[in-house]
Amino acid sequence: MLSVQGVSRRYPRSPRPAVHSVSFTVDEGTTLAIVGESGAGKSTLCRMLVGLEAPDTGHILLDGQPVTVRPGRVSRLQMVFQDPFSALNPLHSVGWSIAEPMTGMSRGQRRAEVVRLLTLVGIAADRAAVRPAAFSGGQLQRVALARALAARPRVLVCDEPTSSLDVSVQAQVLNLLLRLQDEERFACVLVTHDLGVVRVLADDVLVLRSGEAVEHAPADDLFTCPAHEYTRSLLAAVQHEAAPGPAVPAGPARSGGESDDGH
Amino acid sequence: MTAPPVPRPHALRPWARLPLNAHPTLRLGLLILLGTLGVAAWGTVALPGAGQQDLAQSFLPPLSPGHLLGTDQLGQDVLAWTSAGIWVGLEVSLAVVSISAVTGISVGLCAGYFGGVVDALVMRLVDVCLSIPPLLVFVAAAALLRPSMLTLILLISVVAWLPYARLVRSVVLVERERGYLLAARLSGATRRRVLAGHLLPAVSTPVLVLSSLQAGYVLLWEAGLSFLGLGIRPPQHSLGYLIAEGRETLSTAWWVVVFPGAALALLVLAAHLIGDGLRDLVQQDVEILGG
Amino acid sequence: MSVVASARNLSVDAARGRTWMRLVDPVDLDVHAGEVLGIVGESGAGKTLTTRALVGLLPRGTRAAGEVTLAGRTFDARAIPRQELGRTASVVLQNPLTGLSPLDRVGRQLTEGVVHLRLMSQAAAARRATELLERLGLADSARILRLYPHQLSGGMAQRVAIASALMPGPRLVVVDEPTTALDANVRIEVLRLISELGREAGSGVILVSHDLALVSRFCQRVAIMYAGRIVEQAAASDLRATARHPYTRALLNCEVSIQARSRASVPVIPGAPPAPLDWPAGCVYAPRCPHAWDDCVARRPAPVAPGARDAACHLARLPCRSGAPDVTAGPAGREGMPDA
Numbered sequence A: 001m002l003s004v005q006g007v008s009r010r011y012p013r014s015p016r017p018a019v020h021s022v023s024f025t026v027d028e029g030t031t032l033a034i035v036g037e038s039g040a041g042k043s044t045l046c047r048m049l050v051g052l053e054a055p056d057t058g059h060i061l062l063d064g065q066p067v068t069v070r071p072g073r074v075s076r077l078q079m080v081f082q083d084p085f086s087a088l089n090p091l092h093s094v095g096w097s098i099a100e101p102m103t104g105m106s107r108g109q110r111r112a113e114v115v116r117l118l119t120l121v122g123i124a125a126d127r128a129a130v131r132p133a134a135f136s137g138g139q140l141q142r143v144a145l146a147r148a149l150a151a152r153p154r155v156l157v158c159d160e161p162t163s164s165l166d167v168s169v170q171a172q173v174l175n176l177l178l179r180l181q182d183e184e185r186f187a188c189v190l191v192t193h194d195l196g197v198v199r200v201l202a203d204d205v206l207v208l209r210s211g212e213a214v215e216h217a218p219a220d221d222l223f224t225c226p227a228h229e230y231t232r233s234l235l236a237a238v239q240h241e242a243a244p245g246p247a248v249p250a251g252p253a254r255s256g257g258e259s260d261d262g263h
Numbered sequence B: 001m002t003a004p005p006v007p008r009p010h011a012l013r014p015w016a017r018l019p020l021n022a023h024p025t026l027r028l029g030l031l032i033l034l035g036t037l038g039v040a041a042w043g044t045v046a047l048p049g050a051g052q053q054d055l056a057q058s059f060l061p062p063l064s065p066g067h068l069l070g071t072d073q074l075g076q077d078v079l080a081w082t083s084a085g086i087w088v089g090l091e092v093s094l095a096v097v098s099i100s101a102v103t104g105i106s107v108g109l110c111a112g113y114f115g116g117v118v119d120a121l122v123m124r125l126v127d128v129c130l131s132i133p134p135l136l137v138f139v140a141a142a143a144l145l146r147p148s149m150l151t152l153i154l155l156i157s158v159v160a161w162l163p164y165a166r167l168v169r170s171v172v173l174v175e176r177e178r179g180y181l182l183a184a185r186l187s188g189a190t191r192r193r194v195l196a197g198h199l200l201p202a203v204s205t206p207v208l209v210l211s212s213l214q215a216g217y218v219l220l221w222e223a224g225l226s227f228l229g230l231g232i233r234p235p236q237h238s239l240g241y242l243i244a245e246g247r248e249t250l251s252t253a254w255w256v257v258v259f260p261g262a263a264l265a266l267l268v269l270a271a272h273l274i275g276d277g278l279r280d281l282v283q284q285d286v287e288i289l290g291g
Numbered sequence C: 001m002s003v004v005a006s007a008r009n010l011s012v013d014a015a016r017g018r019t020w021m022r023l024v025d026p027v028d029l030d031v032h033a034g035e036v037l038g039i040v041g042e043s044g045a046g047k048t049l050t051t052r053a054l055v056g057l058l059p060r061g062t063r064a065a066g067e068v069t070l071a072g073r074t075f076d077a078r079a080i081p082r083q084e085l086g087r088t089a090s091v092v093l094q095n096p097l098t099g100l101s102p103l104d105r106v107g108r109q110l111t112e113g114v115v116h117l118r119l120m121s122q123a124a125a126a127r128r129a130t131e132l133l134e135r136l137g138l139a140d141s142a143r144i145l146r147l148y149p150h151q152l153s154g155g156m157a158q159r160v161a162i163a164s165a166l167m168p169g170p171r172l173v174v175v176d177e178p179t180t181a182l183d184a185n186v187r188i189e190v191l192r193l194i195s196e197l198g199r200e201a202g203s204g205v206i207l208v209s210h211d212l213a214l215v216s217r218f219c220q221r222v223a224i225m226y227a228g229r230i231v232e233q234a235a236a237s238d239l240r241a242t243a244r245h246p247y248t249r250a251l252l253n254c255e256v257s258i259q260a261r262s263r264a265s266v267p268v269i270p271g272a273p274p275a276p277l278d279w280p281a282g283c284v285y286a287p288r289c290p291h292a293w294d295d296c297v298a299r300r301p302a303p304v305a306p307g308a309r310d311a312a313c314h315l316a317r318l319p320c321r322s323g324a325p326d327v328t329a330g331p332a333g334r335e336g337m338p339d340a
Helices: A042-050 A094-099 A107-120 A137-150 A167-184 A195-201 A219-224 A229-237 B024-046 B078-114 B116-131 B134-144 B149-175 B179-186 B191-227 B239-246 B255-290 C047-055 C082-087 C106-116 C122-135 C141-145 C154-166 C184-201 C212-218 C236-242 C246-253 C294-298 C332-336
Strands: A002-009 A019-026 A031-036 A057-062 A077-080 A155-159 A187-192 A204-209 A212-218 C003-016 C019-032 C036-041 C062-070 C073-076 C089-092 C172-176 C204-209 C221-226 C229-235
Touching: A002 A042, A019 A031, A019 A042, A019 A057, A019 A187, A019 A204, A019 A212, A031 A042, A031 A195, A042 A077, A042 A155, A042 A187, A077 A137, A077 B179, A094 A107, A094 A137, A107 A137, A137 A167, A137 B179, A167 A195, A167 C246, A187 A195, A195 A219, A204 A219, A204 A229, A212 A219, A212 A229, A229 C184, B024 B078, B024 B255, B078 B116, B078 B149, B078 B191, B078 B239, B078 B255, B116 B149, B134 B149, B134 B191, B149 B191, B179 B191, B191 B239, B191 B255, B239 B255, C003 C047, C003 C204, C019 C036, C019 C047, C019 C062, C019 C204, C019 C229, C036 C047, C036 C184, C036 C212, C047 C062, C047 C089, C047 C172, C047 C204, C082 C089, C089 C154, C106 C122, C106 C141, C106 C154, C122 C141, C122 C154, C154 C184, C172 C184, C184 C204, C184 C212, C204 C212, C212 C221, C212 C236, C221 C236, C221 C246, C229 C236, C229 C246, C236 C246
Parallel strands: A031 A187, A031 A204, A077 A155, A155 A187, C036 C204, C036 C221, C089 C172, C172 C204
Antiparallel strands: A002 A019, A002 A057, A204 A212, C003 C019, C003 C062, C062 C073, C221 C229
């Protein structure tokens, strides 16, 4: 559905390409995780995927059509950014930001839709008129997800969506992403350096090093028997001293994150 | 990753909340401004004859009956003239700040938003303009034009819009790359929405701070030009003109220079204090949000 | 093992209008020579403020109270002399480049601090800088000393920052969140070097992080902080298997590791930590705790004693229980309760 073919990009003053000849496809309802270290070209790839930057060579196609961003047209590929605090305009309420992609709707319809989306991501609907400064990082990521969903995206590109969040908040946001993808069936491209997050969310994994794809495999295969030695080194770096003990039951696991909008 | 203390809901725009208790600079600036304006208002209302000349009453010292601050060589009441001069100065200041802000913001927005060739050309123009000493421009213009309030306003605006352009452009360059603006583009924001809905509000607070500081400078420019005879002249009143007039008799009739001079100094001080206070106010917001 | 740094009744308040708001409730800490103590907590738990208060580096608008002992000398936490920071304690910052001035060469920045404090001569300082850089794995130290900070790679910059912290031979090194700016490989290497060098020099190291897994790997002892207090303290090796405080267990549960199940929900801790103004009167974790009972809401558990293996939890301290509390799904109502 989302098809990336031979995409390359080099910045003018740089000796090495940021991204070199990367190809993959992502189907509806599935998640591809792109793993790599900093400088591997992940952010450049993200921007190209949604059309904010054009590749030097190669194509990025959604259902056969090239991906572009044009003023006045809502893109079917949306993005969630790493820093939740700069992902929303600080001077407008979150409801205003969420309603940005809504076109062709009356004010009443927009308001109703904002309420629906906020509830969907677990934020109290009466906070629609509040500005981002009053929310925590985890809550802002949920709002960012609500805004992305307002555009009814076919593809959601997430650039390190949880790396600036605390562990327990990250857990809530990951559960939310799982649930939303089950319900809305968008394709998801997840860019991260955290292999634990990859394990939870990904169906397929692409390993990027210095702008080149060194391994591309289903997640189960990659984690059990990685083919490339770079992948092996990444996995080795996060092996902990012992596997965690039997998971302590804190109660029946919920499929959605609990909203933390109590404060 | 420590959380900043007190992430309480609050607006970014300073005028939506003015906790004056916590901002002595701002409070002091406003106090001085209001005090000076109050005196000016009283002077204008209580003494209607600002331009009345009475040579028999020339050079009366302060605290003479009917002339609280004395008179000048033409018998004009210093308090009345100073009050009128304050209003004129404020008028010029507000007009210049408005014109230059609008011009500077527009230019800065375009340069920052469109980037590339437009940005390069515009900023080179700004650089060239900034390197010309304003005084030369004013003197040359005065030689060619007849001095009046309107020409004075336009003349100072020609110089005053440049800092706005620089400031706005730099803010736009930073905001352009932020997540929310990229998301706006992905949401199909038109150019107008990006400029008016996102960028303009983002520059509003820095522009406000700059404006209050600029207001002070414009007052000084106006007074300076009028002092040199290149600006406002009778029958209109200007603090600078009055100071120039009293210059020669400074040792005998000091009040003709000191009171308008003090009024000017207080106004400029107030402008700076308010500007600094606003900057601190905004900075605190930025710090709390930045974490 | 001798204690290189300790805190008694250390608390931190932040100015808020005319009053002070408590951000760190009185904590007691000990750091021994040659050990690495990890302080783990989420945002707002107070871990950075605690360590900053320990070395006298609190930001403007905050104040500390209590007693701090550094290298045998005791100070009132309100007024720790600046020189202590240079001599006995050092801080390694999260982003290494922020600690380095872009205007001076690396070598000069490494030596000028200790020379200014008269800890050693210029020549001795230069020798020590070279030694430290080589020990940290930068073989061509002579070349690196002549570079400017912007010419360093991320990993090199972090090593220079560590060298800078170790130059005065401090008894205490505080490493603050060294995880975010670095890749996994570099991160692990950096932490390994710090703990090794610390042990060799007999210094105590405090490692502050939100990453429990990382901390357990590199620390001998771990203190878990939640909402301004220490809720548990244990040896790192014990923590995973025998964590006693319900928050610690919940935190361990919601970590995602490569052993997690694919596409399955991750356990979460319902709700969110209370803001400093909303700290409850009893146990601060009680509103989110599946095992909370009346005593927890009414009475605050006593603070954890320094150096002890303890959890600030009524349930965990009940003498009839041996080992961890029986953690079955608690009273059903608690789990599904929406947060206040």
